[in-house]
Amino acid sequence: xxxxxxxxxxxxxxxxxxxxxxxxxxxxxxxxxxxxxxxxxxxxxxxxxxxxxxxxxxxxxxxxxxxxxxxxxxxxxxxxxxxxxxxxxxxxxxxxxxxxxxxxxxxxxxxxxxxxxxxxxxxxxxxxxxxxxxxxxxxxxxxxxxxxxxxxxxxxxxxxxxxxxxxxxxxxxxxxxxxxxxxxxxxxxxxxxxxxxxxxxxxxxxxxxxxxxxxxxxxxxxxxxxxxxxxxxxxxxxxxxxxxxxxxxxxxxxxxxxxxxxxxxxxxxxxxxxxxxxxxxxxxxxxxxxxxxxxxxxxxxxxxxxxxxxxxxxxxxxxxxxxxxxxxxxxxxxxxxxxxxxxxxxxxxxxxxxxxxxxxxxxxxxxxxxxxxxxxxxxxxxxxxxxxxxxxxxxxxxx
Amino acid sequence: xxxxxxxxxxxxxxxxxxxxxxxxxxxxxxxxxxxxxxxxxxxxxxxxxxxxxxxxxxxxxxxxxxxxxxxxxxxxxxxxxxxxxxxxxxxxxxxxxxxxxxxxxxxxxxxxxxxxxxxxxxxxxxxxxxxxxxxxxxxxxxxxxxxxxxxxxxxxxxxxxxxxxxxxxxxxxxxxxxxxxxxxxxxxxxxxxxxxxxxxxxxxxxxxxxxxxxxxxxxxxxxxxxxxxxxxxxxxxxxxxxxxxxxxxxxxxxxxxxxxxxxxxxxxxxxxxxxxxxxxxxxxxxxxxxxxxxxxxxxxxxxxxxxxxxxxxxxxxxxxxxxxxxxxxxxxxxxxxxxxxxxxxxxxxxxxxxxxxxxxxxxxxxxxxxxxxxxxxxxxxxxxxxxxxxxxxxxxxxx
Numbered sequence: 026x027x028x029x030x031x032x033x034x035x036x037x038x039x040x041x042x043x044x045x046x047x048x049x050x051x052x053x054x055x056x057x058x059x060x061x062x063x064x065x066x067x068x069x070x071x072x073x074x075x076x077x078x079x080x081x082x083x084x085x086x087x088x089x090x091x092x093x094x095x096x097x098x099x100x101x102x103x104x105x106x107x108x109x110x111x112x113x114x115x116x117x118x119x120x121x122x123x124x125x126x127x128x129x130x131x132x133x134x135x136x137x138x139x140x141x142x143x144x145x146x147x148x149x150x151x152x153x154x155x156x157x158x159x160x161x162x163x164x165x166x167x168x169x170x171x172x173x174x175x176x177x178x179x180x181x182x183x184x185x186x187x188x189x190x191x192x193x194x195x196x197x198x199x200x201x202x203x204x205x206x207x208x209x210x211x212x213x214x215x216x217x218x219x220x221x222x223x224x225x226x227x228x229x230x231x232x233x234x235x236x237x238x239x240x241x242x243x244x245x246x247x248x249x250x251x252x253x254x255x256x257x258x259x260x261x262x263x264x265x266x267x268x269x270x271x272x273x274x275x276x277x278x279x280x281x282x283x284x285x286x287x288x289x290x291x292x293x294x295x296x297x298x299x300x301x302x303x304x305x306x307x308x309x310x311x312x313x314x315x316x317x318x319x320x321x322x323x324x325x326x327x328x329x330x331x332x333x334x335x336x337x338x339x340x341x342x343x344x345x346x347x348x349x350x351x352x353x354x355x356x357x358x359x360x361x362x363x364x365x366x367x368x369x370x371x372x373x374x375x376x377x378x379x380x381x382x383x384x385x386x387x388x389x390x391x392x393x394x395x396x397x398x399x400x401x402x403x404x405x406x407x408x409x410x411x412x413x414x415x416x417x418x419x420x421x422x423x424x
Numbered sequence: 425x426x427x428x429x430x431x432x433x434x435x436x437x438x439x440x441x442x443x444x445x446x447x448x449x450x451x452x453x454x455x456x457x458x459x460x461x462x463x464x465x466x467x468x469x470x471x472x473x474x475x476x477x478x479x480x481x482x483x484x485x486x487x488x489x490x491x492x493x494x495x496x497x498x499x500x501x502x503x504x505x506x507x508x509x510x511x512x513x514x515x516x517x518x519x520x521x522x523x524x525x526x527x528x529x530x531x532x533x534x535x536x537x538x539x540x541x542x543x544x545x546x547x548x549x550x551x552x553x554x555x556x557x558x559x560x561x562x563x564x565x566x567x568x569x570x571x572x573x574x575x576x577x578x579x580x581x582x583x584x585x586x587x588x589x590x591x592x593x594x595x596x597x598x599x600x601x602x603x604x605x606x607x608x609x610x611x612x613x614x615x616x617x618x619x620x621x622x623x624x625x626x627x628x629x630x631x632x633x634x635x636x637x638x639x640x641x642x643x644x645x646x647x648x649x650x651x652x653x654x655x656x657x658x659x660x661x662x663x664x665x666x667x668x669x670x671x672x673x674x675x676x677x678x679x680x681x682x683x684x685x686x687x688x689x690x691x692x693x694x695x696x697x698x699x700x701x702x703x704x705x706x707x708x709x710x711x712x713x714x715x716x717x718x719x720x721x722x723x724x725x726x727x728x729x730x731x732x733x734x735x736x737x738x739x740x741x742x743x744x745x746x747x748x749x750x751x752x753x754x755x756x757x758x759x760x761x762x763x764x765x766x767x768x769x770x771x772x773x774x775x776x777x778x779x780x781x782x783x784x785x786x787x788x789x790x791x792x793x794x795x796x797x798x799x800x801x802x803x804x805x806x807x808x809x810x811x812x813x814x815x816x817x818x819x820x821x822x823x
Contacts, residue, residue: 026654026678027621029589031560034535034684064484072487073479080472085463088471088667124523124671128693135559136433156691160534161430190428222426255425268487270698272523279425285433292555294527298697299669 033162042383045368049377055409057396058377060200060353063328064400066321067268068312075307087303093291095122095275096302102309103261103275113251115277121286124297125272126230126262129286130157132293133191133226133258133276136285138163142190145183147175149384149393151200151228154193164188165386170202172348174210177217184221192218192225197232197246198352201384201395205351208245215252223256224282225249230262231352233318236326244350255279258286263305265353266318271301322351325399328406329355332398335410343417353399362392362420370420376412432561441782444767448776454808457776459599459752460799462727465720466667467711474706486702492690494521494674495701501708502660502674512650514676520685523696524671525629525661528685529556531692532590532625532657532675535684537562541589544582546574548783548792550599550627553592563587564785569598571747573605576612583620591617591624596631596645597751600783600794604750607644614651622655623681624648629661630751632717635725643749654678657685662704664752665717670700721750724798727805728754731797734809742816752798761791761819769819775811 049056079087094100100120108115123129130153138144138161146154148167155165166183169176174196183189194214196206206214218225232246250257262274278286290296308314332355336346345358359367364380371377381390398406448455478486493499499519507514522528529552537543537560545553547566554564565582568575573595582588593613595605605613617624631645649656661673677685689695707713731754735745744757758766763779770776780789797805 028623028678028680028684030535030681030684031538031541033538034688037687061489064488067484067487069479069482069484069487073476076475076479077472080468080475083468085466085468088466088468088669089463090460090663090668124693124697127691131692136429139430139432142430153691153694160688160691224427264489268699269489270487272693272695272697279427281427282429285427285429288436289433289559292526292552292559293530293692294523294671295552296671298523298671298700300667300700301697 033160037159042380045372046377046379048372054372054375054377055401055405055412056377057398057401057409058379059397059400061397061400062265062269063324066324068317071312072268072304072308075304075311078311079304079307087300089299091296091299091302093121093287093296095297096299096306099302099306102306104277107261107277111247111251113254119277119280119283121276121278121283121290122297122302123274123276123290124294125264125269126228126260126274127153127157128290128293129260129274129276130154130226131160132286132289134158134161135289136282137191137224141188143186143188145180145189145192146386147194147199148386149201149381149390150193150386151195152383154228155386158193163190167386170199170204172204174204174206175214177210177213180214181217184217184223189223191223193228194225195228195231196249197229198234198349200231200352201354201379201381202347202356203349203352203354204347204356205244205246205349211245211247211249212252215249215256218253218256225257227257227259229260230265233266234322234325234353235351236322236329238326238350241350246351250277258282266314266321267305267308271298271305273297273301273305325353328398328401328403331403332396332406332410335407339410339414340417353397355396355398356393357396358393359417360392362417364392364394367416367420371413371416374412374416374419376409376416432559436558441779444771445776445778447771453771453774453776454800454804454811455776456795456797456800456808457778458796458799460796461664461668462723462798465723467716470711471667471703471707474710475703477710478703478706486699488698490695490698490701492520492686492695494519494696495698495705498701498705501705503676506660506676510646510650512653518676518679518682520675520677520682520689521696521701522673522675522689523693524663524668525627525659525673526552526556527689527692528659528673528675529553529625530559531685531688533557533560534688535681536590536623540587542585542587544579544588544591545785546593546598547785548600548780548789549592549785550594551782553627554785557592562589566785569601569603571603573603573609574613576609576616579613580616583616583622588622590622592627593624594627595648596628597633597748599630599751600753600778600780601746601755602748602751602753603746603755604643604645604748610644610646610648611651614648614655617652617655624656625659626656627659629659629664632665633721633724633752634750635721635728637725637749640749645750649676657681665713665720666704666707670697670704672696672700672704724752727797727800727802730802731795731805731809734806738809738813739816752796754795754797755792756795757792758816759791761816763791763793766815766819770812770815773811773815773818775808775815
């Protein structure tokens with residue numbers, strides 16, 4: 026039997042990096058490669074309480090089909106929280122619940138990309154966004170991410186090009202770099218969007234995970250949506266501040282764009298799980314989500330400090346760290362080292378990371394790696410960094 | 425702000441029928457238009473028990489990211505149940521959990537349809553499948569559905585055409601007609617698939633909802649997958665036999681096709697909700713799903729009999745009923761009546777149905793309607809049919 030698959034799916038090659046990373050699930054490996062939240066922080070008991078309260082109401086509609094837009098109360102809660110937090114007016118009919126942020130990437134790709142349209146991406150950028158958009162056969166253009174955000178000169182020139190359809194970016198604690206746009210860069214990006222009449226898909230899974238660190242002022246994490254609401258579709262997620270397994274994210278969008286995304290979502294999966302939408306709504310209206318987020322922030326801040334200290338201790342002279350004060354990742358440059366070769370040695374030494382090339386559209390970042398600090402205990406973080414040092418020594422001995 | 429949406433989403437017009445049906449949510453309307461399971465049958469107490477057992481194990485992985493393919497135990501359970509029920513060998517690595525059957529339609533469209541490929545559909549066919557496939561810009565071809573299944577002469581000729589890419593069909597208690605393929609037609613379809621080397625997407629949400637009726641032999645509901653496993657991607661669903669709100673369906677596919685669907689699903693939503701997968705697995709391994717399905721079958725059989733009797737009593741001479749012995753719908757022809765006009769009158773009389781045109785790719789079935797019998801109580805069914813009669817009288821008086 027010959028299967029006549031579509032051109033778009035046939036063009037996707039199995040990822041070499043993904044194949045290598047499959048090796049890293051062995052229990053003896055300390056993996057900095059993942060992007061998993063710390064499972065010990067999942068509010069198991071609170072979810073159980075919310076669940077029982079929900080069951081005790083004996084409301085069968087929690088099991089029934091629901092609307093594509095999602096749970097009315099949850100949409101209202103999201104709109105109010107976003108409006109209050111970010112000092113911008115959003116109504117609940119601008120909110121749609123999605124089956125995780127990844128679905129928002131897919132739906133936005135579907136409503137915006139015609140084949141050969143150009144999607145403007147940060148360099149480096151999030152792997153999952155590349156995967157989602159590729160299904161709609163765009164070209165990609167890169168704009169370099171600097172320590173204070175996008176290279177805005179390059180951004181303006183790129184967005185002015187006729188075929189540039191939209192910009193996808195992660196202004197807060199970016200994946201993979203951990204970098205955050207400055208206040209000035211946020212305003213410049215908003216101005217350029219308005220000036221060129223183009224749209225941004227703003228991905229913000231990590232914005233709430235801001236670490237308060239001694240002697241440092243907190244970065245501005247206000248969404249670019251708040252600066253240019255007609256020009257931004259904003260993506261939020263409960264995966265990093267609550268639990269990822271529920272697959273609950275949301276979008277806030279200008280109404281014409283939301284209307285198209287609703288049509289696309291209805292064709293894609295009718296609606297998001299109604300049971301966990303009700304369960305989440307029960308949780309947020311009876312528990313203190315902000316207190317829970319504070320706990321996550323403190324825990325992650327401690328883990329990040331531990332990783333930075335371990336890197337300074339064991340790898341200090343050999344690497345460059347990019348500054349971050351939130352999120353889940355540290356971006357590390359190992360000047361002059363072929364990072365894919367280092368990964369092969371590292372796996373032999375029972376430690377893993379994601380090589381920089383995974384986040385590049387053009388094969389760049391060949392001496393960078395992304396390290397995750399959220400899913401491991403502190404002793405594992407230190408031991409993993411020691412193994413990285415051993416891997417680097419072995420790599421250099423082989424050169 | 426001008427939004428530059430993709431060609432495919434701009435081509436989708438708001439549905440006139442959908443707009444009309446929005447009027448039918450008023451509480452005074454008895455709606456035969458829906459496709460909702462009876463919520464009183466949702467196993468609320470059993471799900472609560474399963475949920476508490478799951479929480480008590482204190483396993484945080486129920487909240488964590490999981491694999492795109494889905495819950496290993498659930499996939500194993502589905503493979504074994506399908507193999508045992510249908511006497512065909514399926515392994516768990518041929519099974520993927522999806523976010524409801526609708527997602528399987530979307531993913532299959534994505535991996536199979538290039539623009540201008542022809543998708544072969546039953547006439548009439550399921551509206552949601554048309555919506556899902558349209559996103560990938562195919563042509564459509566229709567093959568007439570007869571009382572014993574497809575017109576197989578027309579099916580052979582159509583599948584032999586070069587541009588016919590795959591066939592989408594619902595062999596059991598079809599939506600909208602309630603019709604079921606005969607044993608002979610199943611074999612003919614399987615033979616034609618093998619002879620033409622083409623693939624079928626077999627949608628089977630209703631197959632388990634078979635009514636045993638006095639004096640009638642039960643129809644054959646064995647999947648066509650069992651007759652031609654290399655040529656069929658099979659879609660199953662928990663929405664009609666458990667609860668729809670969990671958005672849990674599955675596909676069974678030849679391994680090359682499943683591999684492509686996994687890539688497409690990863691880009692679309694990473695994976696299906698891990699929490700409800702674990703909850704469903706807990707339920708099916710500690711409760712008797714078959715006993716629950718028997719209860720649904722008996723309840724729906726009674727409701728269907730009630731509707732048929734009411735139609736025979738009040739509309740007997742004016743309509744033709746198509747035979748069905750399972751599922752959720754009755755397909756009714758009202759010869760010579762313009763069904764869209766009848767719908768307008770019916771809504772004034774506080775009763776609603778879906779007009780036949782909604783299920784046609786070519787504007788056909790203008791004197792047919794689909795009636796749902798699962799979501800109403802028997803007294804509502806009788807009252808609704810009386811209102812249909814009043815609407816028909818008023819319609820005729822205006823001609």
